[in-house]
Amino acid sequence: MDNFFTSVELAEALIELNTTLVGTIRSNKRQLPKQFTSLEAAKTRGLFSSAFCFSGCCELTSYTAKTKKNVLLLSSAHATEEIDSKTGKPKVILDYNKYKGGVDTFDQMLRIFTCKRKSNRWPMILFFNMIDVAALAAFRLHEMIHPDYEAHKSEKRKIFLKELAFELATKQLENRCKTAVKSSVKTAMDLIGFKPPKMTTAPLAMPAIQVKNTKRRCQTCKTHRNTRDNKTTAVCDLCLKPTCSNHYVRACEVCYLHNFKDPDTAVSSESDEENRNDAAPSTSRTQANRRSRVDSIINL
Template sequence: MYTPSQYLSLDESLLLWKGRLSWRQCIRTKAARLGIKSFERCEAETGYLLQYRLYTGKNTAMYPGPLHGFNDKTAKVVLQLMEGYLDTGHVLVMDNWYNQLLLTRYLKSRCTDVLGTISRRRKGIPHAIKDLNPKQLERGVSVGRHCGDIALVAWKDVKLVTVLSTYHQHEMVPGRRAGQAVLKPTVVQEYNRYMGGVDLKDQKLSMFLLERKRNRKWYMKVFKRLLNTSLLNAFIIYLRNPIYRMYSHRQFRLKVAEGLLSRYPRVSRCHPEYRINCNGLFFVWNRGITSLFIRKLIRGREFKKNRKQLRCVRCTALKKRVVVTVMCKLCQVPLCLGKCWEDYHTVENL
């Protein structure tokens, strides 16, 4: 149905959930801050959701055994999310939680470029970058190291940022920060452009929340989130067609709802009818008109006055003790709503 562009963004998303759940996470950089975490791979420019994995605790194995020779859980998350998209020339953009040098070399061998930040404490980082002291560096200074196709660039802005790329060199391009002209590395500029695919998807969904705050079951909220995301994906596919760009996001959702209602209208339920006898008066009975003959007993004087008659007549005949608060207006007999009511008015020999 949809072929994504070259740049793919991999990040975690947080679904707001304040109830009790053993794998509930707290991520202060997200809008929800507290909820159910999921690993997602989206198209970087549109936010189209391509792959989804729900986080269910650190002891939950995302994949039993090694995956492509990797036993690290983080690497297995990345490789699982990239299933079906390796060897196709995509560029995977991810942050320092996922990036590591061995994984980057493997993805590069599978015709998949990698772009993203990386922690200087990772294994294999050269000492020229690992031993940098941010306090001794002036703003705008950059240090680069290369090994084959992999380039590591450390750039001092407000903080020291280390970026990894498999298709860039140590090049500087003009940019602007706070209205002033600055020079920044090309890898930093492209990382800022293509990293926000998952956050873009969450931002678009925040205006149309199908998942409400009062869901008591977490899995129903996850289901509604996926349903909401599928509507967003359908809207992105709709925008790809240059002929039919007529509706906004809100109008598109209304048209989808109208189309579903016209295609699957509500069918009136037909119930079997019975000819009943109430004190010599014959009526055609079904569930639609049952309420016409129901009398609800009010708790109080009437309840105390008729307390000996509050046992269901049909259940009493079956040697069951069931106390009810309704009776037939015509028969003046307490009955359970449902089968007892139906049997009393239709069965000849009770």
């Protein structure tokens, strides 16, 4: 196991699952004694010397490979101070060198396609590593289930990661298309080959201000002497006459259909009257006055 993952807590947890651990461990771990982590103690022992420490199910081995290099290994699969007579290395070192190819290959495959970015926040570094490991594990599982997947192509892992990233982002892209999209976002969508979904149902045509470049006098302000003469670029969406914000009316669907009488989605006047009577109590003077003001503005 790589020293990024190796720890005493992990070794004890794996033993409970009947799984042993052999791997290098970093010298900055708090559980390690100073006699094993310091280079001065390794120099005192001499070159190619070994030291062993046992605690519970774990064995800690310190091997001086070079003058200024002290190799630390943690193992839960060894419980003796066995040293090979030919090489002079501990048995745990030989076993680690024999089976470490899988870890090195794994790290090499992660470096080829990675999402890691430079960051000073350790949670982000851990998150990037989790994404890389999960993507590689997903590729291996997919390759075992579908052995014929892109068998004639050498970059099948690259193709798989592109398809995986596109599927994970599709839902968010569809939700993004429901709102206003900038030109830069549209360009990015075109680069990845995303096509916005077509609208299955046409949205209901509600009042909307149409804006023109030139400012003109509000048509309603000109007919009222007491009101201020405002200039605006907005026009009414029906008569296309200039209308300022003070005289533009926003209406709900029921009121819009009742006043403007859309022939495609119109409802009967009787049902409209019942809905209005249910929605607005007759005892409320405020709502009645508001409705009368809206009707007077619409009739202008």
